Amino acid sequence: MHNPRSLAGAPPAHRPTRVPVMTTSFARGIAALSLLAACCGSAFGFGAAGHNAVGDIAAQLIKGHRAEAEVQRILGPVSLRDIAVWDDCVKGIDTGNDFKYAVTGRFPECAVFENNAEEEVRMRDYVKRNFEQCGPKPGEESCNKQYHYANVAVQRGRYVPGAIGTSDHDIVPALKAAILVLKTGRQTPPMDFNEREALALVVHALGDMHQPLHMGSLYLDADGKPYDPDRQGADALTHTVGGNAITMPRPDGTPGGNLHSYWDGLPGRLSAEQLAAMPALAKAVPPTTGNPDDWPVLWASESLIGAKEAFEGMSFGARQQSLRGPRWMGTPPAGYEARSLEQTRENVIKGGARLAQLLRSIWPDKP
Structure with missing residues (x-):
């Protein structure tokens, strides 16, 4: 959760970019509640499958370009696919136990960085430099964990610095800071990245930024009705934390996992055929125009529109208190599974x- 700050509403963002539609059809007529049977996989943001796929696609698209050589110079034998999950793997550093890595063997996607003294030193050093320097408020996560998301109210329609749910160290300024390190070597406090860490964050953030619930959040009142914190006033009791506080029912009606985890796990449910087709389809994605310095905000704003779509059609029960804070029971509309899977694929x-x-803009090909 970010330190709330208020700002008046902003005009809607540009329309989201669409990607080519695959011929693979999704099953129709699935009962809305059945989607929770598959909820919730990896605790990692966007799930390892999503991050790995983003890295794989980019690796294919930069082949033969200067960016490929620069990535290899920085990462050595580590691939873009593997480094894509590094910023989640470092969450395994136990800050209460001398910054030791404490989750060896729990996450297969992190195996490439485990049982390796040099890699553990890298993780410890990164977390130490990005732990409390941003001044986390009571109840907030450590700084490095806050680099993965923003919690902008979906009513804003675009990312605006200073809006509730943003901070000077949320995913957008963190991505900008990492890009600056790769371009110039200059730091942007409170972030502190070396070149390898900056590249890891860039790769990871491009995954998290395209998981809409890492950018946009729904705020709900005591009756489960939408609440606008920028217009109605900041109130921690209305914050669903990007859907983490929205409990989804199992098919039998009992409480299941949360909505954010459901979305994080969706890439892992894409078929092998869908994943294999992605590099070719990615070549047809229209390039982002304008100044590359503005791209993080443009992409974040598009993701906010996607977050609004992710919440559309859902109904919510009255707020309930739990040991972990306020919770709401959410019910998805019919067809939600197919809709969310297709949104995730795109x-x-x-x-x-x-x-x-982005990598090719950081390291443009030489004439």
């Missing part, structure tokens, strides 16, 4: 295409 493709475009 987002992964766009994330990979845009990562490649």
Whole structure:
């Protein structure tokens, strides 16, 4: 959760970029509640499958370009696919136990960085430098964990610095800071990245930014009705934390996982055929225009529109209190599973295409 700050509403963002539609059809007529049977996989943002796919797509699209050589110079034998999850793997550093890595063997996607003294030193050093320097408020996560998201109210329609749910160290300024390190070597406090860490964050952020609930959040009142914190006033009791506080029912009506975890796990449910087709489809994604310095805000704003779509048609029960804070029971509309899977498929493709475009803008081909 970010330190809330208020700002008046902003005009809607540009329309989201669409990607080519695959011929693979999704099952129709699935009962709305059945989607929770598959909820919730990896605790990692966007799930390892989504991050890996974004890295794979970008690696294919930068082949033969200067960006490929620069990535290899920085990462050595580590691939874009593997480094894509590094910023989630470092969450395994136990800050209460001398910054030791404490989750060896729990996450297969992190195996490439485990049982390796040099890699553990890298993770410890990164977290130490990006732990409390941003001044987390009571109840907030450590700084490095806040680099993964923003919690902008979906009513805003675009990312505006200073709006509730933003901070000077949310995913957008963190991405900008990492890009600056790769371009110039200059730091942007409170972030502190070396070159390898900056590249890892860029790759990871392009995944998280295309998971809409990492950008936009729904705020609900005590009756489960939408609440606008920028217009009605900041109130921690209305914050669903990007859907983490929205409990989804199992088919039998009992409480299941949360909505944010459902969306994080969706890339892992895409078929092998869908994933294999993504690099070719990514080549058809329209390139982002304008100044590359503005791209993070443009992409974040598009993701906010996607977040609004992710919440559309859902109904919510009255607020309930739990040991972890307020909770709401959410009920998805019919067809939600197919809709969310297709949105995720498109987002992964766009994330990979845009990562490649960003890397090539950082390291343009020489004449």
